Amino acid sequence: MEIVLSPITRISGFLTIIAQVDDNIVVDAKCKGTMFRGFEKLLIGKHPFDAVYLTQRICGICSSAHSIASSRALEDCSSLILDYNSRIIRNIIHGFDILQNHIRQFYLFSIPDFVNIETENFKSKVPRDLEIKIGDNYIKSLYYSTLAHQGLSILGGKAPHNHAIVFGGVTTKLNQYEYSKAVEIADELLSFCQYMLEDYYIIEKYYTEYFNIGNSGSNYLSFGLFDDTPEFNICSSGVLINRKYSELNLNDLKEYEVVDDISFIKAPRYLNLPMEVGPLSRNCIKNGWVKSSTLGRIKSRVYEAKSIAENIKNMLKEVAINKNSTSKDVLDGTGIGTTDTIRGALYHSVEIQNKKINQYNIITPSAFNLSPTYNGIKGPLERALIGTYIEDTSNPIEIIRTVHSFDPCVSCATHLVSKDGVLLNENHFVHR
Numbered sequence: 001m002e003i004v005l006s007p008i009t010r011i012s013g014f015l016t017i018i019a020q021v022d023d024n025i026v027v028d029a030k031c032k033g034t035m036f037r038g039f040e041k042l043l044i045g046k047h048p049f050d051a052v053y054l055t056q057r058i059c060g061i062c063s064s065a066h067s068i069a070s071s072r073a074l075e076d077c078s079s080l081i082l083d084y085n086s087r088i089i090r091n092i093i094h095g096f097d098i099l100q101n102h103i104r105q106f107y108l109f110s111i112p113d114f115v116n117i118e119t120e121n122f123k124s125k126v127p128r129d130l131e132i133k134i135g136d137n138y139i140k141s142l143y144y145s146t147l148a149h150q151g152l153s154i155l156g157g158k159a160p161h162n163h164a165i166v167f168g169g170v171t172t173k174l175n176q177y178e179y180s181k182a183v184e185i186a187d188e189l190l191s192f193c194q195y196m197l198e199d200y201y202i203i204e205k206y207y208t209e210y211f212n213i214g215n216s217g218s219n220y221l222s223f224g225l226f227d228d229t230p231e232f233n234i235c236s237s238g239v240l241i242n243r244k245y246s247e248l249n250l251n252d253l254k255e256y257e258v259v260d261d262i263s264f265i266k267a268p269r270y271l272n273l274p275m276e277v278g279p280l281s282r283n284c285i286k287n288g289w290v291k292s293s294t295l296g297r298i299k300s301r302v303y304e305a306k307s308i309a310e311n312i313k314n315m316l317k318e319v320a321i322n323k324n325s326t327s328k329d330v331l332d333g334t335g336i337g338t339t340d341t342i343r344g345a346l347y348h349s350v351e352i353q354n355k356k357i358n359q360y361n362i363i364t365p366s367a368f369n370l371s372p373t374y375n376g377i378k379g380p381l382e383r384a385l386i387g388t389y390i391e392d393t394s395n396p397i398e399i400i401r402t403v404h405s406f407d408p409c410v411s412c413a414t415h416l417v418s419k420d421g422v423l424l425n426e427n428h429f430v431h432r
């Protein structure tokens with residue numbers, strides 16, 4: 001039988017999952033993004049500085065990462081090296097943005113797949129008294145995710161779509177009051193991360209089988225997170241293929257358009273292989289390979305939230321008060337900006353001619369994870385669903401658990417192909 005889930009709820013954007021089920025087991029799966037954006041086309045002819053602001057509008061959840069990747073691409077054009085204070089402030093802004101998402105994703109998107117928060121939507125394995133405990137933190141998470149955005153706003157001017165990260169540095173000049181408030185928020189967020197860990201362990205205790213469900217293929221990639229401030233590094237860039245680590249080589253990264261009448265998601269491939277990106281990938285690249293799984297992704301996200309909260313506290317100690325640095329003149333040329341972010345590896349490349357954007361390309365984390373089948377090879381999410389046992393095909397919660405574990409954001413889909421296969425929004429790679 002065929003199960004069509006469209007659109008998947010509790011995500012950003014419009015995602016369709018088509019699963020072929022035989023004897024209650026998923027034997028094939030297709031992932032389709034049905035939301036076209038077209039930001040790369042929109043940027044052509046614009047002033048390079050516009051890219052930093054416009055690309056943030058790709059997504060309101062992970063906008064800070066786009067400002068960082070875009071700024072880095074422009075700075076690469078001009079061979080500009082940032083001062084230490086600018087790098088620290090950017091990473092704090094980014095860290096607050098990651099925290100607001102990780103808190104929100106765990107409690108509002110993933111927890112309802114395992115726990116009945118208000119009404120009994122499915123047969124949960126978690127005892128009711130523990131469901132009530134988790135439900136209390138579910139409500140509190142609304143406050144704490146908002147609090148993380150407040151921390152971002154102190155340094156970034158507003159959230160989402162900060163105004164502080166610009167070509168050549170940051171506009172932020174923290175005064176003593178703002179600094180103290182940011183420290184206070186960081187302390188609160190770190191305390192709440194402990195509750196996240198406790199609630200995660202409850203889920204793990206009653207759903208251990210999900211360490212054996214949701215294997216994407218277990219090949220991992222990262223562009224590095226906070227690696228420009230080594231003492232606060234969450235993960236350095238690298239890849240794990242067939243359990244073996246190697247340094248990242250951008251020349252081995254390609255992306256492909258898959259001609260499909262309703263899907264706008266691209267197919268990035270590294271050495272022609274689909275790669276999982278995100279917190280689990282960062283954890284494996286930094287600490288050693290583990291098999292990809294639904295629960296492994298959730299666990300890595302929760303643990304990473306605590307690490308980032310700790311790092312924000314420590315990075316704030318290094319921030320200079322009433323000091324900022326920016327630059328005014330971007331040079332013609334080509335540039336690449338990469339960073340890991342909330343959902344994984346983010347890539348921006350730009351070509352500037354006569355002070356205008358001539359070409360722009362973006363590969364987002366969900367393009368990696370939600371990429372469709374290409375050359376007969378399944379994308380990470382598609383492969384992760386195959387083999388899943390579904391107890392009740394009229395309510396396939398098992399599929400949803402794995403989908404949500406990737407934290408999908410279909411707002412990332414940025415290319416357009418016509419029904420006749422004509423490429424309407426051509427992408428250009430810039431590698432040196």
